[in-house]
Amino acid sequence: MRKSSFRRQTAVATAVALTLGAAPAMASAATPQPSPASAQTGQSSKAEQYADATLQAMTLEEKIGQLFILFAYGPTAEGEDPRNTALYGEASAADIIDEFEPGGFILFSARGNVTDPVQVATLSNGLQDAAEDAGAGIPLLVSTDQEQGIVTRIGSPATLFPGNMALGAGGSEKDARKAAAITGSELLAMGIQQNNAPDADVNINPANPVIGVRSFSSDTDLVSRLTAASVKGYQDDAGIIATAKHFPGHGDTATDSHTGLPVITHTLEEWKQIDLPPFQAAIDAGVDSIMTAHIVVPALDDSGDPATLSREIITGQLRDALGFDGVIVTDGLEMAGVRQQYGDAEVAVRALEAGVDQLLLPADPRVAYTAVEDAVASGRLSEERIDESVHRILLMKYDQGVTADAHVDVDKVLQTVGKRAHLRAAEKITDATTTLVRNDAESLPVSVEGKSVLVTGYGETTGRTLAAELTERGADATALATGTAPTQAQIEQAVTAAQANDVTVVLTNNVSATSRQKQLVAALDATDTHLIVAGVRNPYDVNQLGDIENFIATYSYSAPALVSLAKVITGEISPQGTLPVDIRSAADPSVILYPFGHGLTW
Known part of the structure; x- marks a missing residue:
């Protein structure tokens, strides 16, 4: 990839002006914009004119750049980080954008992009400044994975x-839409225009290591209804791009596609009945973008290729059969599931051949860019094929409003993010x-009033948060974390502490047949303490824990879930959720211990 030797913003601006005449008045990126599905004919026509004129003025290099979604380490656009240099040969996000001219940038908390909402907004503006100064000057689509629950990139405030499975337990389309609307509006205020959510997978495999509570339910109808509601919340209410994932359905896997290549053994008819409907519901709701899965589905393509690289699945099913003409984005190309069979250069080209539009997180960006350039030069990929994807991306950017002004007002971020009305709504939704x-x-x-309470088991922060909530309700509560694999010494320490307390709350997280958490719960159950067991991730934990007296499922260890847990424990509220999945016997999976829709109250 070569740096541009000259800037072409003037040429693009001239072409657009000639095509559109007077530029339409557009709101800032922080103002909700109509999605393509709901846009009026005039708006869509202007979007087409913009995309056509912009595309005509672009070089091949600039077009190829629009296909890529990259990231950088660090909290600012200008800050240098040696990890950036190792990956890109460029030290800062601004330099990466100048060199590669990507169409999108994705933010991660784990890669140092997130400290607080004002910083995120400042970073987003800095990325857009760099995009304006690079190549064709086309604004970026800044994205993240704010699924909520266990996949949350931007935390409090x-x-x-x-998360999704909790919303499934609530069963309310209104609440799912409201949660998406609030999440989306806050992301947009921070300069993030695309959220890689909702997860539309139907989690029918309790052993699924990568989806689990990221799914709304094991019930296809419930997943479909809440997926559609979430899409409307993100796009129609908040004005942010939604991305339904992971097509053609990642819910029945026992392998994590981050580390391996899962195989879905559903028949064609099973796929149509189980996995397909939520994506159809998302499309019917007007979803702007759909993300692919790095999974093999022999019933749809018997080549052994993952869906991301399968023309039969991406073009044959998603484009042709379902009629989706929005933007298709790959799951991360740095993941093992898509890299096992081909090198990083070949993966990028094959994904485009399959029919995707955006290439997310290539493992070696320079190799991927060069591979696409070489494929066009050799005739393997036509420039017309590149134009198809770039045109879709430009349409989405125009309809989102980023082509008018992608910047946000940093001084106004906290007027939206974490405002009191949003927090009240989140509390009400979570309580259900x-x-x-x-x-x-x-x-x-x-009642914990005046009692000593021990909170033990999973999570240091989780335990401290719950202990603080119980203390607010009159308890003398302390936390002792033992993690998900407690040693014998930790189990004994927890037992000793429990014997010195009136009430013990033990938190579990993904208890398997071999998990040491089983020994912890059994040892605590053998004491005289009043024991309360709460699963703070998958509700399936209860089928591994023996004859315990009680079990509460929160589906999440986020702060709102723990507040609601404290309310339920103390009787401040009655439990309202019902299981969005079947919980089967660990010894005999044909036996359903607690069916879909089960839930006790008082």
Whole structure:
């Protein structure tokens, strides 16, 4: 990839002006914009004119750049980081944008992009400044993965929700739409125009290591309804691009596509009945973007290629059969599931051949860019094929409003992010999701006023947060974290602490048949303490824990979920959630212990 030797903003601006005449008045990126599906004919026509004129003025290099979504390490656009240099040969995000001219940039908390909402907005503006100065001067689509629940990139003071499966337990389309609208509006205020959500996978495999509570449910109809509601919340209410994922359906896997290549063994008819409907619902709701999955589905393509690289799946099913003409984005190309069979150069080209539009996170960006350039030069990929994808991307940018002004007002970020009305709504929505699965001998609720309470098990921050909430309700609560794999010494320490307390709350997280958490819960259950068990991720934990008296499912260890948990434990509220999945016997999976829709209350 070569740096541009000259700037072409003037040529592009001239071409657009000639095509459109007077430029239409556009709102800033922080103002909700109509999605392509809901845009009026005049607006769509102007978008087409913009995309056509811009495309005509672009060089091949600039077009190829628009296909890529990159990232950089660090909290600012100008700040240098040696990890950037190692990956890109450029030290800062601004330099990466100048060199590669990408169409999008994605933000990660784990890669140092997030400290607080004002910083995120400042970073987003800095990225847009760099894009304006690079190549054709086309604004970026800044994106992130704010699914909520266990996949949350931007934490407090942003408004937090407990995630999809919790919303499934609430069962309310209105609440799912409201949660998406709030999340989307806050992202847009920070300069993020595209959210890689909602997850539209139907999680029918309790052992799924990568989806789980990221899915709304194991029930296809419920997933479909809440997926559509979320799309409308993001796009129609908040004015942010939604991305339904992971097509053609990642819900029945026992392998994590980050580390391996899962195979879905559904028949064609099973796929149509189980996995397809939520994506059809998303399309019917006007979703702007759909993300692919790095999974093999022999019923759809028997080549052994992952869906991301399969023309039969991406073009044959998603484009032709379902009629989706929005933007198709790959899941991360740095993931093992898509890299096992081909090198990084070949993966980028094959994904475009399959029919995708955006290439997310190539493992070696320079190799991927060069491969696409070489494929066009050799005739393997036509420039017309590149133009098809760039045209879709430009349309989406225009309809989103970023082509008018992608910047946000940093001074106004906190007027939207984490505002009181959003926090109240999140609390109300979360309170409707906490699920009481088991309550033998009516061991719940329990008054903690004046009692000593131990919170142990999963999570240092999680335990401290719950202990603080119980203390606010009159308890003398302390936290002792033992993690997901407690040692014998940690189990003994927890037992000793429990014996010195009136009430013990043990938090579990993904208890498997071999998990040491089983020994912890059993040892605590053998003491005289009043034991309360809460699963703060997958509700399936209860089928591994033996004859415990009670079990509460929160589906999340986010702060709002823990507040609601404290309310349920103490009887401040009655549990309202119902299971959005079947929970089967660990010994005999044909036996359903707690069916879909089960939920106790008082």
